[in-house]
Amino acid sequence: MDQIAEILISAVLVIGGIFGLVGSFGLVKLPDQMTRLHAPTKAATLGVGGVLIASICWFGFFSDQGSWHELLITLFLFLTAPITGLMIAKTNMHLTWRPEELPYPGEDMHWATYGDSAERSLMDAVPEIDRAERDHRE
Amino acid sequence: MIRRLFPHPYLSAVLVVVWMLLVNRFAWGSLVFAIILSIAIPAMTSPYWPDRARLRHPGKILAYVLLVLRDIITANIQVAMIVLFKPNRLLQPAWITVPLDLRSPEAITVLAGTITLTPGTVSADLSQDGHALLVHCLHAPDPASVIDDIKSRYEARLKEIFE
Secondary structure: OHHHHHHHHHHHHHHHHHHHHHHHHHHHHOOOHHHHOHHHHHHHHHHHHHHHHHHHHHHHHHOOOOOOHHHHHHHHHHHHHHHHHHHHHHHHHHHHOOHHHOOOOOOOOOEOOOOOOOOOOHHHHHHHHHHHHHHHHO | OHHHHOOOHHHHHHHHHHHHHHHOOOOHHHHHHHHHHHHHHHHHHHHHOOOOOOOOOOOHHHHHHHHHHHHHHHHHHHHHHHHHHOOHHHOOOEEEEEEOOOOOHHHHHHHHHHHHHOOOEEEEEEEOOOOEEEEEEOOOOOHHHHHHHHHHHHHHHHHHHHO
16 A cells, blocks of 8 residues: 555656656747746646645655645645746846737737836726626616 | 624635645644634735625636646646647747736736646736736647637636626
């Protein structure tokens, strides 16, 4: 029984390690900053995820009491990875892209990064739209 | 009374769970402290969050989380395959505009996070008035299908949960 658990845990560890490695390799291999951003935001998630699953299993099998810290780490990882990605993407847009090179943002004037957000922001706009919708329904 | 004590009931529940996970071992003392925190923190932060999101169907959150987890795993495998086996000259990165039907800032935040975590896409920016998302695709020979996918797979479900 112990041996099966050990094999399972090492398998998950190795799979997680492979994804982490591929994510890091992607950083080197992909051609420009924006495509490079894809490798760590995703491949690294599963890489770390594999290690955390292995940790939960190890504590479940070989320790008197389980450990649930790993779930919290996963939660915080899922909360922070997209925000890091967004910040790097925005910096990139300022450094290497001009607004003309990006697709047109539909009915609005600008993408938020380039627009004058001091005048209008999403938080100001939403209650108005909500109110209009509510009036419409009534 | 209950409403005054728990202005954000879901936030309070999440705080209790997170605190218990942090403590990592069940004890009645920590549960009491978790409940004190779950009353104090929403009360202190509620002035900064005036129009809180209303959840129409909180039961569908679990189904959404499972869907996203499954997609994260497939996304990882796809991206790993692209990184390992696709030569850079065959790669077709693209910027796409995803028009949004969602209006609540919380729902848009969740959608943007989901897009970043799933197949070959990173959400890069929001349009000035929040009507569209700018998304960068790692490999998108057919950008229209990516937009359809995002709208039908994630946005429709989030709309059910939030609006």
